[in-house]
Amino acid sequence: DIPADRKVSVVTLQLEAFSDLSRYGVEGVDWDAAYGAYHEILAESYHGQLLDNVFAGGTINTERAFLTGFAQLKNFRSATNSYARYLESQGYTVYGSHPSYKWFYNRKNINAFLGLPTYYFYDNRYGDLAGTATAPDEVLFPDIFALYQNAAADGSPVFSFNVSYQGHGPYDSEQYWWSPKDIFIDNSDGKLTDSQQCILENYLGSIWNTNQNLAAFFDYFREEEEPVVIVLFGDHNPWMGDDGEIYDALGINMDLSTQEGFLNYYSTRYLIWANDAGKEVLDNDFSGEGPDIGPYFLMNLLFEECGWEGPAFMQMTDEVMDSVQVVHSSGRYMKDGQVEEHLELEDRDLVTDYRNAQYYWRKHFYKKEKD
Numbered sequence: 001d002i003p004a005d006r007k008v009s010v011v012t013l014q015l016e017a018f019s020d021l022s023r024y025g026v027e028g029v030d031w032d033a034a035y036g037a038y039h040e041i042l043a044e045s046y047h048g049q050l051l052d053n054v055f056a057g058g059t060i061n062t063e064r065a066f067l068t069g070f071a072q073l074k075n076f077r078s079a080t081n082s083y084a085r086y087l088e089s090q091g092y093t094v095y096g097s098h099p100s101y102k103w104f105y106n107r108k109n110i111n112a113f114l115g116l117p118t119y120y121f122y123d124n125r126y127g128d129l130a131g132t133a134t135a136p137d138e139v140l141f142p143d144i145f146a147l148y149q150n151a152a153a154d155g156s157p158v159f160s161f162n163v164s165y166q167g168h169g170p171y172d173s174e175q176y177w178w179s180p181k182d183i184f185i186d187n188s189d190g191k192l193t194d195s196q197q198c199i200l201e202n203y204l205g206s207i208w209n210t211n212q213n214l215a216a217f218f219d220y221f222r223e224e225e226e227p228v229v230i231v232l233f234g235d236h237n238p239w240m241g242d243d244g245e246i247y248d249a250l251g252i253n254m255d256l257s258t259q260e261g262f263l264n265y266y267s268t269r270y271l272i273w274a275n276d277a278g279k280e281v282l283d284n285d286f287s288g289e290g291p292d293i294g295p296y297f298l299m300n301l302l303f304e305e306c307g308w309e310g311p312a313f314m315q316m317t318d319e320v321m322d323s324v325q326v327v328h329s330s331g332r333y334m335k336d337g338q339v340e341e342h343l344e345l346e347d348r349d350l351v352t353d354y355r356n357a358q359y360y361w362r363k364h365f366y367k368k369e370k371d
Contacts, residue, residue, distance in 0.1 A: 002090045002308050008227035008278050009158040010087070010302070011148060013141075013217075014063050015210065016167040017056070017203075018234035019268045026250045028186045034204040037211040041218055041232075045271035046305055048290030050298065052266050053329040056169065056239040060105045061329075063163055063235065065296040067114050069317055070358045071327040076113045081361045083299045085115035086311045087159040089367075093151045095119060096161035097144060099126040099135030116161060120147070134165045137210050141217040152226060166210060169239035171202035178205020196246050203238055218273065227278035229286070231302055233295070234268030259339045262332065263292075270298055272305055282306050292334060297321040313361045320354045323347055327354065 020038065022031035032039075053071075054061045064073055068082045088094045095118035102108035102121040111119045120126065120143075126135035129143060144162050151158045171177075173195035184204040187197050214232075221228050240246035247254050247264075255261035270293075274286040284305055293301065300321050303310045310318075320327075324347050326334030333340045335347065343351065 006282060006307060007090065007092075007157045008229055008274075008281055008306065009148065009152060009160075010092075010229050010231065011144065011158070011160045011221070012066070012162065012231040013144065013233075014059075014066070014163045015232065015234050016059065016164045017169055017236060017238040018164075018167055018207070018210065019237045021204075024250070024252045024264070026252065028189065028191070029200075029204075030184050030186075034184055034208045035211060037215040038207075041214060041273065042269070042271055044287065045232075045273040046286045046288055046290050046301075047269060047271040049263070049267045049292040050233050050270045051263070051292060051294050051326045051328065051334060052234075052236050052268060053294070054236045055265055056236060059163070059235045060107075061235075062233075062295045063161075064110075064114065065294065066233075066298050067116075067161065068358075068362070069296050069299060069313060070362065071294060071296045071329075072355060072358055074362065076110045076362075079113050079115075079365045079367075080363075081313065081365055082114045083311075083314070084159060084161065085367065086314075088115060090157075092157050092159045093154075094159045094161075095147070095151065096163070097121075097125070097140070097147065098163040098165065099130065099140050100165045137164060137166045137213040140164055140166075141213045142220070145217065145220040148228075163235075164210075167203075167206050167238070169203075171199045171206075171239070173198050173241075176205075177202045178209060184208075192246065192249050196241060196249055199241055200246055203240070221275050224275055225277060227281040228275050229278050229282075229302070229306065230273045231270070231298065232273070233270035233298060237265065237268060256330075262339050266328070267292070270301075272302055291325055292337065293321065294326045294328065294334075296327075297325065313357060316357055317354060320350055323350055327351055 020035060022035050052062050061073060067084055084094050096116050097120040100122050102123045122134060129135060130139045148158055148160055184201050185197055244254050252264055253261045254265050256265055272286055279285055286305060290301060300314060300318055324333050324335050333343055
């Protein structure tokens with residue numbers, strides 16, 4: 001159990017196709033303009049690289065890996081154990097939001113199976129709030145805070161799991177959605193075609209807007225008197241033209257046969273941030289560099305930073321994460337910063353135990369009632 005005096009609210013936000021492309025060091029792009037606000041938040045957080053299983057799509061893979069701790073995902077057709085259910089058993093008010101339709105990826109049913117029966121979609125909330133096909137970040141982010149305030153009003157801690165939609169590709173190759181041409185990119189050397197520049201500028205314009213709204217979002221919680229921890233991460237890298245043509249034009253290595261290319265292809269970022277009250281309660285400043293991990297271990301890092309032991313499944317997966325930080329869907333692994341095709345016997349046995357435990361935790365549902 002989480003000690004009563006260490007229970008803090010946890011607000012998580014998975015950002016659609018959000019990737020810090022500035023880390024590739026490409027010249028001719030005003031990365032500070034696009035990512036400046038995000039980098040300020042990153043500097044006051046515990047952060048690292050997230051090695052997702054998917055690229056340019058497959059959002060649900062990352063979100064469900066995070067909620068369950070499963071590196072291997074199967075169809076969810078009945079109630080299953082999850083970290084959302086564990087937090088509910090600890091007295092947390094559990095819910096979430098996504099500003100698109102409830103049928104998309106069958107989230108309405110599967111989120112309930114994963115322990116999130118209260119979930120807000122376009123159909124039951126954001127259609128009225130936004131009046132558009134999906135709610136943009138300027139609508140979603142303030143509402144996440146409003147929902148938190150409502151849920152926390154009775155004094156109980158909150159677990160809020162939210163998934164954005166803004167940033168979803170593809171990005172228009174002819175019309176500039178967010179700003180005029182040449183705002184973010186100096187293409188005087190002609191490395192990008194007109195259509196490629198338009199795609200990239202549309203993506204960076206969306207990123208810029210997301211980051212302005214993120215700055216305001218964190219300010220809401222910065223002023224919150226109750227202790228809150230925020231977990232923020234990207235679900236996958238963005239689509240950048242057919243066959244990754246824009247990555248190629250920018251000279252970004254996406255060759256999966258190389259370690260650099262593998263990391264570039266699959267990695268986004270995660271950060272874990274706490275407001276002042278959260279830092280005080282948990283006696284942690286939530287700063288510094290964290291390890292490169294898969295999304296199924298991100299909740300482990302959160303609990304570790306909070307000083308929580310977690311359920312037995314998490315305790316077991318802590319041992320796996322300490323030795324093998326990525327168990328990738330491609331069949332590769334990451335151990336101590338190196339991408340590996342094969343593991344030594346001891347680590348192979350550990351990963352086999354992890355896979356068996358995933359199957360057991362998924363199939364043997366156990367509901368512990370709230371305290």
